[in-house]
Structure formats: structure tokens, C-alpha cells
Amino acid sequence: MDIVSALFCENINLREVPGPATRIDLSGIMFSLPAPSEPPVTITPHLIVLVRCRADEPGEAVLEVVFENDAGAEVARNVSPFTVEPGKFTYRLVRGELTYEAYGTIEAHCRIGTAEQRTVVPLTLLPPA
Secondary structure (H helix, E strand, C coil), rough: CCEEEEECCCCCEEEEEEECECCCCCCCCCCEEEEECCCCCCEEEEEEEEEEEECCCCCCEEEEEEEEECCEEEEEEEEEECCCEEEEEEEEEEEEEEEEECCEEEEEEEEEECCCCCCCEEEEEECCC
């Protein structure tokens, strides 16, 4: 299986089109956001991970997302098994509870199973607007 994309976003919407095929509409994609207050602060953004399963693969796997701060320390972790029909795509919604001790960046390190390859997505906390 492969991670096709991983993004922090505000909303996901699925819709069918002729074929039958599915369209995935993502809105509010973000790589940074203003803090709701001065740090330390905890936020719970949505991370959408899109996964492809090849036709010759079994369709069962585990998604692991490790959230690391600027120093490389783990601040949160999510592990979830999932199933997808071989030859199809699926998405996983990961809601991390991220505590920022200061302004900076937390990275989501996403991988399928024990794969070495990771998809890394940053989320930077900015001063309040």
C-alpha cells in the first residue's frame, strides 16, 4: 500500500460522479495556523491520509502517525488498523491532540505498517492573529 497524500485540513467531502467514481473535496488545507491563545496550548487538527491499495495486495494494514516537535521528541502518536478493497483507495482521518509548548512546528510522520518510507506533514503554530 502507498500513502498518496497526507494533509491537515478543515473539511473533507466525498461525492460520486459518473463511472461510478468518487471525488474527494478537501477544504481549508493548512500548513500553519494562529494560536488560539499564548502557549502552552493544545489543538486538535484533522490530518487526512489518503491510501492506495494495489490490486495484488491483501487490503489490510496499519496506519501509524507519530507527531514530533522541533526537537524531534514525540508529542502524540496514533496507530489504527484499516481495511481497503484491493485495487481501491481509502482515507483515514487522524485527529491528533497536539500540545505546543512554544510557537514552532510539529510534524506528522505517517507510514503504513513498518515501512521505512514516511510521509511528513508540518503544522506550524503562529502567534495569535
